[in-house]
Amino acid sequence: MSRRFSCAAAALAVSVSPVMADVPKVVTDIAPIHSLVSQVMGDLGAPSLLMEQNASPHDYALRPSDARNLQQADAVFWVGSELTPWLDESIGKLASKAVSVELIETQDSLTLEFREGALFEHHVHGDGEGQVDHDHEKHDHDELAQDDHHEHADHHDHHDHDDHDGHAQDDHDDHEHHNDDESSDGHDHSGVDPHAWLDPQNAITWLGVISQTLSDLDPENAATYAQNAVSSQADLADLITDLQNQLEGERDMKFVVFHDAYHYFEARFGLSAMGAISLSDATPPSPKRIVELRNHIKEAGIDCVMSEPQFNMGLVDTVLEGTSAFKGVIDPLGRNIAVGAAFYGDLIQGVADSFDVCR
Structure with a gap:
């Protein structure tokens, strides 16, 4: 766990005294998004994580506990149907009254298109x-x-x-x-391309979206959500600078x-x-x-x-x-990183370190 994000996670717990209110029940799809939501919620509550870390998001099957969490959710934060098309249908059936936020669809998210061919010929x-x-x-x-x-x-x-x-399944032979x-x-x-969480600038954008969504659902704690988001955004901006220097070579x-x-x-x-x-x-x-x-x-x-x-x-x-x-x-999913507020920073740092040792 990186020292910066360990400290940031600890700071969230004391940044603002939480107001006693009905904190929204929140569900997230993958561990990186769970981490960002955890940072914004701080001491107010903890989101539920649908996907096990050792699973592929492309073909995951919901467990009964996942279905229950969706049924109880006030908000669902997920990357989007490009990554987990199965979740779109599940939200419609099980969490139709929840606020559903496809983060990759939100304003100011950077999106890139798929590259084609084994050698990215294009x-x-x-x-x-x-x-x-x-x-x-x-x-x-x-x-x-x-x-x-x-x-x-x-x-x-x-x-x-x-x-x-x-x-991946349909019309293969025809094409x-x-x-x-x-x-x-x-x-x-x-x-x-749905793997947009691996750009930490997108994470900075999404922290603001998460904060605003939770504030709309829980106005009494809006100040806490906002302050936690701003703190995490600053940490990520610093991380981007550090990794630019680390990966220059x-x-x-x-x-x-x-x-x-x-x-x-x-x-x-x-x-x-x-x-x-x-x-x-x-x-x-x-x-x-x-x-x-x-x-x-x-x-x-x-x-x-x-x-x-x-x-x-x-x-x-x-x-x-x-x-x-x-x-x-x-x-890209941080299988061996502990789930929680510090997860996202550790994940991005780990990806960078993988390039450093791959020589």
Whole structure:
């Protein structure tokens, strides 16, 4: 646990004396969002967490206790249907009276589109200074790493894409033969990449949204929510600065990730993955995709291939056969980090540290 966020979490408990009131019952989807809500709620209460940390959000099945928590909820904070399409239906059935906040849909959230192909063919990687040019948009990573986030936020129409988990299952055979040369495994993964919590600037934005939502539900404690949010936003701003300095020497690293979950983190800190073993929804890769990646790792001199604890690590070993690349581990959901207010800062720090040791 990072010292900064340990101290911040402790400070929340004494920042403002809570007013005795009916504090909203809050449900969150994944541990990073649970952490942000916990920071805003402070001593007033604790949100419920739906997903177990060792599970993949793309295909999670609710437990009976999860259903009960949703039925009792006054508010549900979740990333959005792009990440957990199953939760959209569950909220409609079980928590229809709760305030539902899809954080990725909120104003000023930075959204990026899916990258395509095993080698992100539609992305031209830059010269080691953190710049990547996209066919559909241009993001200067060094500019994204600055504080003028709102000037560069790219708000895509979230309704212009299909449910990406649905594409992992439906119409595979109908599309695959059209994409043999693109190594896309036959899936149309156009649309918004849901892993937006890995940009801490989004977390700063979401802290404000969470604070305002809880204040609307619980006006008596609005001052507490606001003060806690401001304190956490300041801590995250400091963390962004620290990680920009920490990762400055890693911008020329050539790496491949297990699945394309790190676009937001890369964009914020000037890194650039050269491919992914699996698709953004962690759909198992085709044999052709594995062969393509293995050849690319050899030819391009890839430094590192990142595995993830939630998925099949054996696939990484298969991809690495006959190459000299190092195998690292990176976890976008913080499987081994204690759930709570300090979780989010520790998660982002842990992702950064994974790049430091992946040489």
